[in-house]
Amino acid sequence: MKRIESKEALVKLFRELDQSSLFVPPDFEFPLGFTHSFSWTEPGGKRSFLVFEDFSTDQIFAVKFERSYVSGEAKVSMCDWCHRVGSTSDVHLYTARVNKSRTVGSYVCEGLDCIDRLDSMPSKNSMPETLRAQEKAHRISEKISRFLKSNLF
Numbered sequence: 001m002k003r004i005e006s007k008e009a010l011v012k013l014f015r016e017l018d019q020s021s022l023f024v025p026p027d028f029e030f031p032l033g034f035t036h037s038f039s040w041t042e043p044g045g046k047r048s049f050l051v052f053e054d055f056s057t058d059q060i061f062a063v064k065f066e067r068s069y070v071s072g073e074a075k076v077s078m079c080d081w082c083h084r085v086g087s088t089s090d091v092h093l094y095t096a097r098v099n100k101s102r103t104v105g106s107y108v109c110e111g112l113d114c115i116d117r118l119d120s121m122p123s124k125n126s127m128p129e130t131l132r133a134q135e136k137a138h139r140i141s142e143k144i145s146r147f148l149k150s151n152l153f
């Protein structure tokens, strides 16, 4: 379990270029506890925010994503992170800033909600029946980690 002590500490987790346009929900209570990761979306749904702990290094990444609309987008899309297949209202192109002039995008579930499934990450006293879910969570986590590390950090 990780703890974020204050709103300022949460903002500081984000890269400088994301900090100016952060939306922190007024109902967030600090200290904020989380396991592995959490995400939230601003009202209106355009920007989503991800706080993610790398499973192998315990490093914490925080990124702002913007939902984009692609003209001529396929009717069905697959989430790059969890491989869920959905309509264009379920899976969107989300972009994150690499620097002032460049963004990088990934097709991800609406509101980054595959993150919620990471709650079943492996632990020492895993029950055998939850192993499948844990393996899946681990795979999603690796995908996210690879995306973040190869593009943004």
Ligand SMILES: [Zn+2]
Residues within 6 Å of the ligand: 079, 080, 081, 082, 083, 084, 108, 109, 113, 114
């Ligand atoms: Zn997904």
